[in-house]
Amino acid sequence: MAPTTQTPPSLRPSPATLAITRIVLIAAAVLFLAPVYWLIVSSTKSNPDLISSNGLLFAGNNIVENYTALMSWTQGNFWRWVGNSMLYSTVAGVLGTLVSVSAGYALAKFRMPGKAGIQLAILGGLLMPIALLTVPLYIFFNGLGLTNTIWAVIIPSCVSPFGVFLGRMFVDAGVPDELLEASRLDGSGEVRTFFTLVLRLLAPAMVTIFLFIFVATWNNFLLPLMMLNSAELKPVTLGLYGMMSYFSPQYGAVLQGALLSVIPLVVLFFVLQRYWQSGLTAGAVKG
């Protein structure tokens, strides 16, 4: 199983290459993990400790006080907000993935009038920052009477030009025309072919798109800020920001909130990681 034992000697990397690779990887790991470490350390500190003590060393233990402050500042809504973020991101991720893959499939495999124009429009959408669309979207959703509902966040988040773009790429690379022709000859309808055959082939790609949309929705800040009023509907990003927008925030409490709120994301990534790996290599070793 272990690949190194089976690699012929001529293909093994030289010791120098191996050393350099390790050094670069360790440096990258440190670079990426250092902020997380800083976050863990800082979330245990009080405001004066944050200023007066070394940022990379633990000072007084203020964990419980920070947690109490976090609960008080969020009026006990903190975990509800984390749940909201999970809900919005999951629903938007699932629906958005389905939309992206089917749109990508249609663009890649069907001939239709104006296809080039549609592709161009989607690519154009890729360049459009979502922040620019938020205010028009708000007025639009207000007309529909959907502001201050979960749909005001979920529906716009389902639409991902990048997801469609990725979906098209994955279909191009991973779904051979021959297979579709064969299934048509065997009498499978287009809908059945899509749901039973194409989606199965695209599973790794879908995980990739799902994670992209999930993270984008989780991080989207301006949309819920504009759309939502009720404290019960806020996602966690918005709630934590509400603690920061005043002059003298309880930094330790906010940082603890930030730390606790990324835990679901970390778990999700660990679970879906192996799918993502195969997703990124899809089509890379086509004979």
Add this chain to the structure above:
Amino acid sequence: MGIAAAATMLFGVTACSTGPATSGEEAGPNESITIDYLHRLPDGEGMTKVADIIAEWNTAHPDVQVTATKFDGKAAEMLTKLKADVKAGSVSCLAQLGYSEVPTMYTEGMLENVTDLAQGYVDNFSAGAVALMTVNGETVGLPQDTGPLVYYYNAAEFERLGLTVPTTADELAAATTAAAAAGKYAVAFQPDEAQYWLSGQTAAAGAAWFTAEDGKWSVDVSDAGTAKVASFWQGLIDTKSTLVANRWGDEFKQALVDQTLIGTIGAAWEAPLLAGDMAGSANEGQWAVVELPTFGATQMTGPDGGSGVAVMKGCAHPAEAMDFNNWFNTQIDPLVSQGLVVAAKGAMTTPDSIKSFYGGQDVFSVLAAANESLSPDFIYIPGFPAVNGDMVKAADAAGQGTAPVMDIFTAAQTSAIAALTSAGLPVAK
């Protein structure tokens, strides 16, 4: 279909926003009406929560129910939302606005004129603060909190160094020079706060940069008060007697905690913040507050921040909204617990936590006195928030000694005229 609905909403707003007086009839005689109130109060740990204050009103007024919503973003983001809300016809009746934002929102047609409704209430509030909620003689809401400049200092350190508490700008400069000789700073020059903090000082010195006459704005920073403030800071920066640090940077807080900074000119609302920054350090119980040393001929101070609650354009029940507005903003002690220095007249009780940090001093009586001596002449122009960038840039340069302090004020003038011109407002030459 959505577009059609949105368009209907837009037309709906323009149609009814002209007649708020008649829209009060929408509620039937026995139905209760709902007033929405959008705010940015911190609502933090140990404070009397906004929801609890409102609950008291709602119990007493079953026919006028108030829903308060905390807006989580910055002030500028809240303006964006309010403008979108007014266009969409779904705006909250009441919204918290910074004093400098009021003229901007007013000229953009986002606020209701409630001058008549306000008549019965304005006497409950500090006149200087009411003036800041009034544009062109039209009152648009009621003031909530104020930020008169005061002087905070470490009394124990002052005593140890043999310094007297300054009552004039010249005495403050002398104390600062003496403290510098002992390696301490008795003031800090704060480039990031240049816009309101420095303009507030010029107001204290008697300046009134902005005046509106015959429908035209004039901008003038060439008065004696502004020159006095400029020369005060220039002297201290040239001799390196003042700390130069951003107010909201770590360097400032660090200097407070390790007692290199033993005095600072700050807004009244900084009293709990300074106490919070220095909590648990040797500074506890050592600090004190006095009114701002006089920069001009009389005991006067200038505004540095503060906000009011305005009635937004399209509010269906302005009379009830103003009734609540008056009630809410005269709930002095709950608002004090939110960290505010309230604009309403009446005694503010100093919270125990603040009292103990300031050595048992009745801090809020000093702040209330400062409120009373707020300059009534210093008003803001529409678009004043846009002046911030240029002033801060000039203040950074002045703090580093690469440009004179007076440049900050000339930058303010240039930038203010540009802001007025770009808003299409007439400027007197």
